[in-house]
Each structure stands twice: as structure tokens, then as C-alpha cells.
Amino acid sequence: MAVAALWSVAALALAGFILVELYRDTVERAFDSQLEVYQKAIIGAMAPTDGSTINRPENLGEPRFNLPLSGWYWTIADWPNWRIVHASGSLVGDMLLVPPLAYGQRTGGGFATGPGGEELRVSQRIISFDGKTYLIAVGGKTEGLRKDLAAFTGQVALTLAVFGLGLVAAVLLQVRFGLLPIRRMQQSLAAVRNGEAERIDEDLPRELAPLAVELNALIRSNAEVVDRARTHVGNLAHALKTPLSVLSNEAALSDDAFARKVSEQAGLMRTQVDHHLERARQAAQRRVIGVATPVEPVLARLLRAMTRIHDARGLAFDSQLEPGIRFRGEQQDLEDLAGNLIDNACKWADMRVEVTARLLPGATPERTLFEIIVEDDGPGLTEAERREAVKRGRRLDESVPGTGLGLSIVADLVALYGGSFELGEAEIGGLKARLVLPATPAGG
Template sequence: MALSLRLVLVAGLWSLVTFIIAGGVLVTLFQQSNIQALDERLDVHMTTLIGAIARDMPGKPERPSNLGEARFDLPLSGWYWTVRNADDPRDVVFDSLSLFGDRLDLIDTSREMPKRFYTTGPAGMELRVMWDTIGFSDGTTYLIAVAGSTSEVDERTTSFAWLAALTLGILGAGLIAAIILQVRYGLLPVTHLQKSLAAVRRGDAEVIDEDLPRELKPLAEELNALVKSNQEIVERSRTHVGNLAHGLKTPLSVILNEARAEDTRFARKVEEQAGLMQGQISHYLERARMAAQRRVIGVSCEVAPVLTRLTRVMEKIYREKNITITTDLPATLRFRGEQPDLEEVAGNLIDNACKWCDRNVAVRCEFVEMEGSSRDTIHLIVEDDGPGLTKTERQSALSRGRRLDESVPGSGLGLSIIVDLVGVYGGSFELEESELGGLKALVVLPGLKS
């Protein structure tokens, strides 16, 4: 997962959790505020009701009226009051007309119960009830209760919850957008460092740009030091390889000359073995050179110009065969290695195809993107319409010095050299049947798109 995506996801999740908690707290506070307002209204009605009863005392009170709330007179309106005998709460003295013959369900007031509670009223409404017992001077005691529907509170709370969710949602979207911009802007130096490093890897630059923020500048400096150290190691390796080649060349030449001067069995054996030594030394010195080149950071070359030049040369060399060489070489492909190595591989493949074809040779190159840009590859494919090889012959052809037809000039080292070179670069080399009827050579090498 990309670093920027991780940062945005973490910030987004944290913001989401924060907004959910904040929304819940706001809705709860709003609901509690509305319940408190409902309790205050009930308290006012309770005081008014007590005052109406107290006016008739002492003596038998009359039904209170005009308590300032018309809904007390509307049937099943959700607003109710009741006056009962405190000694026997089942004995109803007065009920509001809104109860419409029904009774207000009160809790057991003989116990220490809260003065405010919720109950289910007529028509299944949830009610908020406030009650108290009031004693008068004549010794009578009444239980007085006032109830109001919570539907208004619920509706207001629901409306506020939706409004809060919409507001917090818009705020959250704006915050996420700001986080994305912040992350993209904050990671621009990392993107710049990546591009600079890619330019070094492609060979377009020799050093990484160190014009970076304070946190990233030490990293760029260390990478440049690594590139420089790598180049120094490669140069020393090349120097040692060259010195070894020159140091062995003269003694071997002397041995060969001395052996050739004598026509004896021993001299011929010495000449034969010295020749083998010379071939082996040349081979492994070449492999050492290739390995040193492979470790150079930032070395690359364009594929199309190299292969186009090679096909033109082969058309001239084999003009007597009147060969047609078709190419498909994207201009954006680059080989992550040195140009002489690409020329060595492609030259051997195209030369071999021209040597064995009837009339047609096809050369193409494809880019294959792998997971991680450092493992991207190019596929070099060379095909011909010649006689081809059997599966056994294809396996044998990759052996060092193995020649399948002694009548055709050559040392037999071409394909094995390709195997060595490709192996040094961590690639692969395969021989398959071609759709043209002959042999198909497939080489996989490290590559990139420019």
C-alpha cells in the first residue's frame, strides 16, 4: 500500500471516529436539553395545577380549568394531569379531559421512587411524568401528577441528529480533502527524490539531487556516497581484470611460441593445453568484466538504435541470401546495462537467425512491467523461418562450444556467451519453436521505459 494512501486512510479513520463520537455527544446533549425543557414545562403546569386546587381550600376543591395548555382538554393529545387521594392512589379525584376516560399509569408511589419518570400512556405514547404529594391545612393530602408526550423531544432530536450528521459529513469531507492536499504536498520531496534516483538508474544523471528538505537531504547524500563507492569498486575491478589479462597474455604467448617451435609429442600437448588455458582465461576474464559492468549503478542504453544498427549490418553481411528482416522496436525501451553487452547478445542472436533462415527473420522487443519498478524487464525475441531444432537439439545448443553443424563456420561459443551474459544480468535465455517455422530465441533482460 502506498505511503500517501496509508496516511490518508489513518487520518480519515481517525477523523471518522472523532466525528462519530462528537456527533453522539452533541445529539445526547441536545436531547438532554430538550428533556430538561420538557421538565420545566411540566413543573410550571404542576405549580399552576396546585395553585388552582389551593384556591378552593379549605373545602372540597373543584375541577381545575384553564391551566394555560389547551391540549389538556383535547382527547388523547399526549398532555395529561390527574389528582388522586394520596392515601389511595387508585382513588381518582380529578382527571384531565384529555385522558378521555382512560387512566394515567403511575408507578408505586408508596416507595421511594423518582419524582420524574417515563411511562406508556394512552394510545401507546411514551410520556414523561412528574408527580408529588401536596398536603393542605385542612389535613387532606393529594397526589398530583402531570404528564407530557416525549414525541416532540424525539422529533427534534432526530431532526437535529440528521442536521448534525450532514454538517459533520461536510466538515469531514473538507477535512479529508485538506489531508489529501497536505499529504500530496508533504510527500513532493519524496517524489522528487524518487525521480532523481530513477534518473541515476537510467543513466540520465550521475548523482542524486540533494536540494531536498532537511529530513531527506542526509538520505540523498548517503545514496550519492553509495553510487560513488560503487563506481570506484567497479573501476578497481576493471583495472585488476585488465592487469591480469596483460600479465597472463605474455607468458602464455611465450609458451605457445616455444611449443610450436618443437615438433614433438610433448610440444604438441603443451601447445594444446596452453591454447585451452588461453581460451579459459579469456572466457572468465570476460565474465569478470561483465559482472563488474552489471554492478554499475545508473548504466543503461536505448534498445531501438542498437538493434536497428545490427539489423542493417546483418542485411549487408547476408545480402546474397536476400534476407528480409522485420523489426518491432519501441523507441521508449532501455536496457539496464552497458551497450556492448546488448550488442553482444543481440548480435549473436540475429547473426544466428540470418545464418540459418531461408528468407525471413523477425526481431522485436517488448516491455514487461513487474511488481516493483526495479524488476521491470524487456523481452528480446528473434525468430527465423529456417529448419529449426528439436527439443533435444535446443538443449544441446546452449552448451559451451557445442556446434550442431560443422559445415557452417563458427566457434560454437555464440549461444553460450549469451547464456553467460544473460546470467550475469539476472535474466534468462530460452529457445523455442517459432511461428515462422524455424527457431525462436527469447532473452529476458532488465529494462525500463524512458
């Protein structure tokens, strides 16, 4: 639009300049032709009748030559002495200052200065009668010519301005309506990315339909790759866990040092296998296109489950869940993330667990974020302990059941989604865990 507007302005300005110059040239040529007609009438009227002296032109058919200071004048002068022989009555004894002719030049024109300093356009010619040479100059004021030219310039500017605005409006409509299919395609692709559709609408103009077909093929290929990755992860899990279980069971039958070492190393191997298989599953799921999960129902369901699990302890759960938030990812990942944090808070809480979910301000169509905050009123952690807690397999208290993988899995999974995870001090006295994750745009 900017290029089209600039080009239109430049082209129309150039066209207007050319039209005005052509009109100026035409008007000046017509004016000069009129002066030449008067000049020829003067030559015809001054021709000597007695063979000795020239006559004074009297009736030229133009009364303005006799009106004082009318703006129309003529003079007859000896050449090259510049002595005025005859002059129009309109000069009333004043002078007509004409530009000098070049050497050898017998005709000329241009602009001159008349009585009172007014601008004149003049025509000059040198003629000879019976051996005597005379310079005949005829001039007329350019005031009317200038007014006509100014009026024409204004009309041209107005006409071209209206035409230019119409041209820009036509380009604007053409661009807007011409790009509607691309906007439809953008909205369809956004719907797929936000999990509202599984494929892009292919009902598009023939120039864009092949692109939509290829994008749908890419989406299907992505889904197939994810399915194959999940299958391989599951197969690998079964293939490794069974031998490890056999080793642990065999080692448990003996109480010597070698059996204890085998049992210890098998446990470590099982921990490492669980961690890396979980990361592989997370990476595969993270690359799924077009998945969105409502946050409020998932968190509400997790809180109900934790209430039943920890019913004997009488924990109080307080939740503030903003409705309408949709996590840009799979439900299982959200359950793993929030479930690990809530379960960890329940294990360490004395009486109370608080869960908050809300959108973060500053959302854009390209990036929308929300946060999940889980707090407990337990003993909490020091800053050094908080750093240690997210390390893989690190358990700060061996008396509490668990593998030590929960918080490290949370940190890894959040990183895969491009979010953030931090531990801090809760306002109610214990540990505060904060997740920041991508969300689908509002209304998307």
C-alpha cells in the first residue's frame, strides 16, 4: 500500500506537471500568434503611400491600443538607432522596454516590461521600406494569461488528486479483498495450532490450495512421528524394566556384598531409565501440533484426588482457578506437572495447600502465558535446598516415599515447553512452586 501510494503520488505529480507545461506552451503560442497578427496589421498599415515616409497605423481592430495604459502596446522605431517613430496611444508617451535582438536576428519574442512595471509578452520584427529599417514591437500584458494558467493548474491538481485518491482506494480494496484467502488460511492454521481443529481448510483459491494440502500433510506426518516415538518409548521401557526386575529379584535372594551391590546398582539403573524414558516421552509429546488442554478441569480433578488420598491428615485445600485458561500442550503433561507439585506440597504440608492458576498480563497473539502456583504451610526449604531439590534423583528427606525424580521431571518438561519453573518461600510459611507455561490466546 505504501509503495502503491508513493508511486501514484509521484506519477500523478509528474503527469500534472507535464499537462500544465503543455497547456502553458499552448497558451503562449496562441498569445504569440495573436501578437503576430497585430504585427502584420501594423506592417500593412505603415506601408508608405507617397514613397517617402511610413504611415502611422491607426485602425488595427483592437481598441485597447488606443486606451491609456490598457496593457496592449506597439511601437515603431528606427533600426538600429532605437528612435521611436510611432507608438500606440495606450503608451501615453511612456516607453516600452523590449529585450534586444541578437546580432543578425530579425524576429524575436519573450517578455518585456511595460509602463508601471507590468509584465508583457512581446513580438518583434525588423522590416525595411525604401532602404530604411524599422523595428516593430507589439506587446500585451500577461495578467490574463497567468490567471488562465493558474486556473488550469488548480483544476488539474484537483482532478488528479481525486483520481489519485480513487486509485489508492481501488488498490486498498484490491489488497484487502485479494488477501482475504490468506487471512482465512492464517486463521485456519491458528485454529490447528490452538487445538481447535485437526487440519487446515483446503477450500481456498487454486493458488493457495496446494500450500494448504502440503501443510496438512506435514501435520499428519508430525502426528505419525509422535505416535511412532511413543511406541518405541513404550517398547524400550518394557525391554529394560523386565531384565532389571529379574536382576533385583535374584540379588534379593542373597545377602552377601555382591548381591547388595547388584541390587543397589539395579535400583540406580531403574531410576536413570525412568528419568530418561520420561524425558523422551515428554519431548515426543511436546512436538505435537494443535493440542490444547483446559487448565481448570485438570487442576480441579487433581485437587479432588489429593483430598481423598490425604483425607486422613485433614488437609485444607484452597484453590483460585481462573476459568477459560487453555494450556498449549497435552493433558497428560499438564497432569504430570501440576500433579507432581501438588503431591509434593501435600507430603510436606502441615494443614493447608493453596493452588492458583491465572493468565499473565501482556499477552500477544504470538505468545500468551499463564502461571500455576502451589504453596504449602510446611517447613519449607532454604535457598540452597531449593537448588538441590530440582536435581535429578535428589531427595532431601529419605523418610518420605518417592524416587526423587518429581521436581526434576517438572523442570525438564517445563523447559521443553519454553516455560519456567522456580521455587520460593510461600506467604503461608512453607514452599512455593511457580510454573509459567504457554497458553492459547484468548478467544483462540
